[in-house]
Amino acid sequence: MNSITNLEVVSQLDRVLASPNFIHSSVLAKFLRHIVHETVEGRGHELKEYTIGVAALKKDADFNPQIDSIVRIHAGRLRRALRDYYQTDGMNDPIAIMVPKGSYVPVFEFNTIGGVATAGDTLHNVLGEASTGRARDRFSPGTNFRLERLEGIPSIYVAPFKVVANGHFDLQTSLPEYLSSELTKFEDLIVIAGETEIATSQRADYVLRGTLHLVNQRLRIFLSLQGHDGRQYWAKTFAMAYDELWQMEDEVVARTVAALAGINGVISRVESQLIALHAVNESHRPLSYWYKQHVNHFDPVKTQTARIYYEDVLARAPDNALAAAYLSEIICRQAFFEGDSEKSALLARAQEIAREALLVDPTCQQAYHATAMISMVLGRPDECIRAIEKGLAVNGNSVDFQAGVGAILIYLGKYDRGMALLERAMELLPDPSWGHLVSLAINAFHKKSYKEALGWLEQSKVDTYWVLLVRAAAAANVGELDLANAALAQFRRQYPAHNPSDRAVIGDLFVLPEVAQGIHDAIQKLSDAPLYISERKGNRYTKKGGVSL
Numbered sequence: 001m002n003s004i005t006n007l008e009v010v011s012q013l014d015r016v017l018a019s020p021n022f023i024h025s026s027v028l029a030k031f032l033r034h035i036v037h038e039t040v041e042g043r044g045h046e047l048k049e050y051t052i053g054v055a056a057l058k059k060d061a062d063f064n065p066q067i068d069s070i071v072r073i074h075a076g077r078l079r080r081a082l083r084d085y086y087q088t089d090g091m092n093d094p095i096a097i098m099v100p101k102g103s104y105v106p107v108f109e110f111n112t113i114g115g116v117a118t119a120g121d122t123l124h125n126v127l128g129e130a131s132t133g134r135a136r137d138r139f140s141p142g143t144n145f146r147l148e149r150l151e152g153i154p155s156i157y158v159a160p161f162k163v164v165a166n167g168h169f170d171l172q173t174s175l176p177e178y179l180s181s182e183l184t185k186f187e188d189l190i191v192i193a194g195e196t197e198i199a200t201s202q203r204a205d206y207v208l209r210g211t212l213h214l215v216n217q218r219l220r221i222f223l224s225l226q227g228h229d230g231r232q233y234w235a236k237t238f239a240m241a242y243d244e245l246w247q248m249e250d251e252v253v254a255r256t257v258a259a260l261a262g263i264n265g266v267i268s269r270v271e272s273q274l275i276a277l278h279a280v281n282e283s284h285r286p287l288s289y290w291y292k293q294h295v296n297h298f299d300p301v302k303t304q305t306a307r308i309y310y311e312d313v314l315a316r317a318p319d320n321a322l323a324a325a326y327l328s329e330i331i332c333r334q335a336f337f338e339g340d341s342e343k344s345a346l347l348a349r350a351q352e353i354a355r356e357a358l359l360v361d362p363t364c365q366q367a368y369h370a371t372a373m374i375s376m377v378l379g380r381p382d383e384c385i386r387a388i389e390k391g392l393a394v395n396g397n398s399v400d401f402q403a404g405v406g407a408i409l410i411y412l413g414k415y416d417r418g419m420a421l422l423e424r425a426m427e428l429l430p431d432p433s434w435g436h437l438v439s440l441a442i443n444a445f446h447k448k449s450y451k452e453a454l455g456w457l458e459q460s461k462v463d464t465y466w467v468l469l470v471r472a473a474a475a476a477n478v479g480e481l482d483l484a485n486a487a488l489a490q491f492r493r494q495y496p497a498h499n500p501s502d503r504a505v506i507g508d509l510f511v512l513p514e515v516a517q518g519i520h521d522a523i524q525k526l527s528d529a530p531l532y533i534s535e536r537k538g539n540r541y542t543k544k545g546g547v548s549l
Contacts, residue, residue, distance in 0.1 A: 076315035321361035407439035473522035
């Protein structure tokens with residue numbers, strides 16, 4: 001076969017750039033034009049993340065690909081745009097241009113039979129399953145990425161409810177529909193609809209079943225969640241008088257949705273348990289898995305691992321708004337492990353990714369949570385509150401969101417509103433995170449209820465910056481100096497680059513000046529007190545010995 005000439009490559013590039021995907025995206029057009037021209041000119045070996053960022057995406061000379069993943073994200077978008085092109089407008093083009101995963105150097109192949117999957121072994125390997133009908137559906141314009149189990153999104157089917165009573169009553173139809181509607185609002189769950197239970201339940205990972213039992217004007221609602229293999233993972237019974245039915249329906253739905261959905265729900269916990277029991281391919285993990293690991297542990301290693309995972313997801317599926325939202329929050333929290341210059345760059349990047357997530361999906365509640373968190377850290381309370389209100393409007397039944405933004409509002413000093421959201425969520429959350437507990441402790445600290453603050457912090461399974469400093473301050477204010485000094489000693493061991501006596505350090509961690517000042521003043525009380533080096537056993541400290549500061 002004759003080799004492809006540079007002129008043929010450039011002509012093919014012009015055809016690709018004239019297609020809708022590239023006309024409407026100047027970023028992708030500049031990216032593709034740059035890497036093709038560099039390769040044609042014999043400089044393909046120089047195509048690196050930094051050079052593409054500066055030359056094609058017009059990043060500044062101090063662009064750092066380790067902090068800013070913009071090139072990897074747009075490379076994933078470019079690969080998808082090229083797949084779309086060769087399965088539609090470019091199906092009969094003579095030349096195929098593709099960018100193999102793991103490289104920024106394009107490959108050029110003859111498209112000999114008018115179908116991209118037959119353009120040669122190299123191209124076939126690049127596209128992988130794209131020659132199958134399933135892949136065409138997956139990559140075709142307008143396809144919802146959430147339909148793919150490979151992206152880590154479990155599915156649920158709400159089966160028709162059975163009735164043990166004389167005749168039929170409306171709840172048999174309305175309650176399953178209400179539950180399906182509310183579950184659909186969660187980005188980390190696919191709700192499958194279908195006309196027959198058998199056909200639909202076989203396609204779902206989980207099935208929610210219900211029985212309505214009406215006897216002597218008393219109604220019992222039996223609900224259960226089963227896996228596709230019939231194993232039962234959750235069950236709940238609601239009882240009420242028949243004339244209370246319509247008043248209770250909202251409560252039944254709210255409590256059921258709270259129990260099943262979200263990163264703290266039954267489905268997420270079951271998925272994590274299955275991962276622990278079996279060797280699971282990374283791509284089959286729940287999309288929320290590494291986000292949850294990062295939140296629960298909050299250490300630099302897990303944070304970086306989580307970041308790499310979601311960057312890889314976005315490289316494969318650039319329109320995955322939920323993955324982008326998770327990534328933006330992770331980068332925001334990662335900023336606390338870095339110095340001032342790196343912190344500013346990371347926060348700017350986190351904000352950019354959150355905005356991109358909302359452009360892709362304006363109903364992505366997690367992206368509003370990320371926006372609220374980043375705005376709080378940047379000291380922009382009005383933007384933070386707007387994001388919270390928009391997120392609550394998307395899904396008012398998400399206890400994860402209620403708890404998260406309730407905690408953020410408390411950090412901002414909006415104590416009453418924050419506590420109202422957080423207390424409601426805490427009724428339904430099986431295992432509150434350290435972040436929720438710190439916010440409850442800050443609210444107690446604000447009220448000068450220092451013993452209450454310590455009680456909340458005793459429940460935390462992770463000792464983060466905030467846990468240790470609030471514990472030290474609260475303990476100092478009630479005269480428990482051994483506990484206070486032990487918390488400070490642990491802080492210094494875990495975070496040697498941060499001085500807990502420095503008002504600026506505390507101000508970076510606690511955005512509300514009055515809280516930061518209160519914690520700083522309490523810690524200053526310890527300067528003339530003996531420092532006890534203690535070790536933690538469970539949720540309590542035991543004294544080992546003392547030295548002077």
